[in-house]
């Protein structure tokens with residue numbers, strides 16, 4: 001285990017409203033979808049896990065685990081990670097239409113070119 005992606009658990013239906021609010025204030029938005037119903041919003045209150053970037057060839061992965069009846073998003077190491085090495089995981093965004101594609105700049109040899 002590397003770190004928990006902690007923040008405020010919000011219902012999925014509220015994420016658009018929150019994102020628009022953060023955009024209007026010029027605040028970078030950090031959210032992680034836990035499942036179809038819930039999202040962890042780490043924008044205002046969250047762990048440093050929100051700063052971990054995506055990579056198509058990551059050294060970590062994310063899992064939703066259950067602890068005493070509560071869901072947690074946890075980042076685990078995929079392999080030995082050396083001191084000073086950037087932590088990354090695959091965001092696994094759902095595939096979108098070409099117009100909504102987000103370009104990937106991860107720099108990996110086998111980069112998929114898009115995050116979604």
Ligand SMILES: [Zn+2]
Nearest residue numbers: 056104106111
């Ligand atoms: Zn990439």
